[in-house]
Structure formats: structure tokens, C-alpha cells
Amino acid sequence: MPEGHTLRRLALDLTAAFGGEVVAVSSPQGRFAADAAELDRTELLGADSAGKHLFIEFAGERFVHIHLGLIGKLDVRRGPAPPPVGQVRLRLATPTAYADLRGATRCDLVDASRKAAVVAQLGPDPLRPDADPDKAWARIRLSERSIGDLLMDQAVLAGVGNVYRAEVLFRHRIDPQRPGRSLRRSQWQAMWDDLVELMAEGVRNNRIDTVRPEHTPEAMGRPPRVDDHGGEVYVYRRANQPCLVCGTTVRTQDLKGRNLFWCPHCQPKYRSRAVL
Known part of the structure; x- marks a missing residue:
């Protein structure tokens, strides 16, 4: 299972690739299709991590909450998005970058209160400056x-x-x-x-x-x-x-x-x- 540094690195990479951009959001696999349609062509503000949880923030205080679990993988790539390969639950894409999520234990659309509730259940994260x-x-x-x-x-x-x-x-x-x-x-x-x-x-x-x-x-x-x-x-x-x-x-x-x-x-x- 990926450890906290992997999720923090993903948050930084996602923010660098998509932060402030209007992003195409889709679910080629279909399991996230309804929520992807709600987010499609909206602004991605940035990403953050708390422990092994990843939160991708969109305009309107909407967050994609991801937990990779044992086999999940999120690839962030530069360049135009090719046709999806395999079971891609979530795809983020702009003309210059794309990201594909596969195999995650969790991929949900949540609001700010639900995000806060998830974080509140966690112990302090050594990678967060506000950790106690x-x-x-x-x-x-x-x-x-x-x-x-x-x-x-x-x-x-x-x-x-x-x-x-x-x-x-x-x-x-x-x-x-x-x-x-x-x-x-x-x-x-x-x-x-x-x-x-x-x-x-x-x-x-x-x-x-x-x-x-x-x-x-x-x-x-x-x-x-x-x-x-x-x-x-x-x-x-x-x-x-x-x-x-x-x-x-x-x-x-x-x-x-x-x-x-x-x-x-x-x-x-x-x-x-x-x-x-």
C-alpha cells in the first residue's frame, strides 16, 4: 500500500499539472460516471493529502476523495491524453496533461464537511505543517x-x-x-x-x-x-x-x-x- 509520501507527491504533481485549469473529467470505466459528469469542464483548484488520503479540489468546495488501497495507482502524465487503457475509473485531462486512476479502494465526490470529517479521524501526519x-x-x-x-x-x-x-x-x-x-x-x-x-x-x-x-x-x-x-x-x-x-x-x-x-x-x- 502506498505510504504518505506517495500521496503527498501525487498532490504536488496534480496541482502542478492541473491547478487553476478547467479540466475534462471522465470515467472511462463507468463507476465514477455521474460524479465525473458533474465535475467535467470545471476548474480544478489543487490537490492535498492527509495520511494515505488524497483530495482533489474543484470549484464550489467539491473534492474527489481517493484512497489507493493495496493496488490502486494514479498516473500523472504530460502531453495529450491517449485513449484509455484498462479499468480507468477517473481521468483528468487538459490539452497538456492527463491523469488516470485505476484500482483505487475509494473514489468519491465529497463536500468540505465530509472531507473535514475524514481528516478528523486521522492521527497527525508528519508531512503536514499543522500536525501535532x-x-x-x-x-x-x-x-x-x-x-x-x-x-x-x-x-x-x-x-x-x-x-x-x-x-x-x-x-x-x-x-x-x-x-x-x-x-x-x-x-x-x-x-x-x-x-x-x-x-x-x-x-x-x-x-x-x-x-x-x-x-x-x-x-x-x-x-x-x-x-x-x-x-x-x-x-x-x-x-x-x-x-x-x-x-x-x-x-x-x-x-x-x-x-x-x-x-x-x-x-x-x-x-x-x-x-x-
Whole structure:
């Protein structure tokens, strides 16, 4: 599933391609046809993201609310639009650019109040300047759930997915199974600050890179990572491979239906200091 940096990059690309333009809106597949007809030949004001949700704003406080889900894809291209290929639910087009949406979990036309309601259900998004990390901390500090689980809960923290979850925990040497309530405030703030920087870099580069300069392929004299997710990472999808820092075999297991990755040496098992 695309993580928050992908949606923010899409919002920027959509705004650059269509912002302020009168746009042809259609639904070649037909599932969005009625709403597309309402928006057709109206002004697209811009796009924004909140966590893994994308909102494309049209004149009249109308928003196309998109959630890509596991297989959704939104391609933004320059040039005249060719005939649609495949199941294109939504097409935006001008003489100089087009965008095609396929496979999304959600594509709805909503008003400003519904958009606000969706955003209100989300935790703080590290990519938004108005985000308040204390909102997430208020839930984490009282929770018996593992921090690995909490970081993936979009109501706690918006936009973080499996890659950023695994990598930020590794970078801060935190056991993914550690209860949220056991973290110190300073540990959470350090992780939040790190996510702000890492995810902003993900937006700029359109890929996730999390390794520090001393662990890049060039610095270590190792081959670059070959993976369809791209980017250099410490533990994500590196199960049974040596940790780039200590050489210990990276481990994986299922956590709430998603694969968890960690290094048992760099992220030692948390043991409560409570007297039993």
C-alpha cells in the first residue's frame, strides 16, 4: 500500500499539472460516471493529502476523495491524453496533461464537511505543517499495544506504512513489540522528528531511503539494493539477510496481518523493569 509520501507527491504533481485549469473529467470505466459528469469542464483548484488520503479540489468546495488501497495507482502524465487503457475509473485531462486512476479502494465526490470529517479521524501526519505529535503521543503513552502496531494505526499516526514503520523503529533501536506505554516522551519525539525528515525526503525523491551516509552502498562497498520498492533500507524486506550495522540476521514475523522486520541485536527485546 502506498505510504504518505506517495500521496503527498501525487498532490504536488496534480496541482502542478492541473491547478487553476478547467479540466475534462471522465470515467472511462463507468463507476465514477455521474460524479465525473458533474465535475467535467470545471476548474480544478489543487490537490492535498492527509495520511494515505488524497483530495482533489474543484470549484464550489467539491473534492474527489481517493484512497489507493493495496493496488490502486494514479498516473500523472504530460502531453495529450491517449485513449484509455484498462479499468480507468477517473481521468483528468487538459490539452497538456492527463491523469488516470485505476484500482483505487475509494473514489468519491465529497463536500468540505465530509472531507473535514475524514481528516478528523486521522492521527497527525508528519508531512503536514499543522500536525501535532502530542496528539499521537496522548494515545501511545497509555496503550498496551505494541509500538509496531500503533505506528500502523492511521487513527494514531497518519501516512506511516510498513516501510517507514520498520525503518524508524530500527533507526531508534526500539523493539517493535515494545508496549506503547513503555516509551519515553523523548523517544517518541525523536521518532517523530525522524519521520518528518525521512518522509519529506521521500516526497522529494519519490522513493524511500532510510540508511545513514555511513551505510550507503558507496560507503560500505556493497551492491545497491534491488527491489521493486526502490531505495536503501535497513530491515524492510531484508529478512534472512545480514543487518547492515551489526551483521545479525534480520528477522520477520506477522503482526496484525502485515510483515514486521527487525534486527534482534540492534533492537533488543524490551524487558519491563517492573518487579513481578
